Amino acid sequence: MLKLWGRLTSNRTQKVLWTLAEIGLDFELIPASAQMGPGGHVAKGNTPFGVVDTPEYRAMNPNGRIPTIDDDGYVLWESNAICRYLVMRYAPEQLYGNDVRTFASATRWQDFENNELLPPQHDLVMELVRLPPQQRSPEKLAAARTAFNKRLQIVEEQLGRTRYMVGERFTFGDIPIGIRVHRWVLLEQHRPALPNIERWYAEIVQRPAFQRYTADPANHVEG
Ligand SMILES: N[C@@H](CCC(=O)N[C@@H](CS)C(=O)NCC(=O)O)C(=O)O
Structure with a gap:
């Protein structure tokens, strides 16, 4: 196993x-x-x-x-x-339609998540939850928020063009972005309105595979 x-x-x-x-x-x-x-x-x-x-x-x-x-x-x-x-x-058929371009586009969103969304969100999690209150910095929190929201706009625009991150079918490219958005929804009280992300997120959270390990807030906001 x-x-x-x-x-x-x-x-x-x-x-x-x-x-x-x-x-x-x-x-x-x-x-x-x-x-x-x-x-x-x-x-x-x-x-x-x-x-x-x-x-x-x-x-x-x-x-x-x-x-x-x-x-x-x-x-x-x-x-x-x-x-x-x-x-x-x-699961080549199931998670990228066994198509090389769909595969490459999904990896693009993996890289974008890793390089652009993850660093500011890591700072957000540390500043909002994980660091003891006396070690937190309002300046770092504000900078992380601004940087994260700016990058999220790129996801918003993509989801204005396609139903999922890569075209009309769920692919593995939705997974890293889904984790980032889920954490953001759980952590952030004041979020800008992002209707395309909201529509997509409402669909994503209903997937049984998302519910299995990812949905539980304890896996994201636990300090
Ligand atoms: N680029 C690596 C980064 C791995 C990484 O930094 N993982 C974190 C957890 S998300 C870690 O190991 N943190 C230290 C720890 O938990 O011991 C990957 O994507 O696998």
């Missing part, structure tokens, strides 16, 4: 969990993290799950980060690479 090292509260692990749920593949989740544990973030004095600093784990993933998978002896790290591997191996 496929093994996945990670944690439910990790947004990169979430990408893999949602993809596995779409495919319907059985797997074993092994809790692992240097930063978070069952009680929350180490910045608040919690004990982390660990595992990632052991020689065995480092031999699989020299970064000591999560997620990592072992699929029948094939070890892979980097969350987006894992998702690409999983969809190519197990």
Whole structure:
């Protein structure tokens, strides 16, 4: 059975969990993290799950980060690479219509999420939830908000042109953007009106695979 090292509260692990749920593949989740544990973030004095600093784990993933998978002896790290591997191996028709251009367009949204949306949202999560209040900075929070909202406008425009991130069908390109938008909805009280994203999000949240691991607010706003 496929093994996945990670944690439910990790947004990169979430990408893999949602993809596995779409495919319907059985797997074993092994809790692992240097930063978070069952009680929350180490910045608040919690004990982390660990595992990632052991020689065995480092031999699989020299970064000591999560997620990592072992699929029948094939070890892979980097969350987006894992998702690409999983969809190519197990669900090409289902998650990109087995079409090379649809595949490339979906990877474009993976890269956009990783490079443009994730860094400001990471700062938002730290400033709103994870850091102890005395370590938070209003300036950093404001800068993260501005940067995130600006990039989200690009998603809004895309969803004004197509029903999903890549055309008229759900693809694996919707997964990373869906995680980012879900976190934003859960975390941010004052959001600008983005009607195309709202329409798309209302559809996304109804997917059973989204409900399986990603929907639960405890996996996103837990401090
Ligand atoms: N580019 C890597 C980044 C991996 C990464 O930074 N993962 C975070 C969790 S989202 C992590 O390992 N944090 C430290 C920890 O939990 O120990 C990927 O996408 O897999």
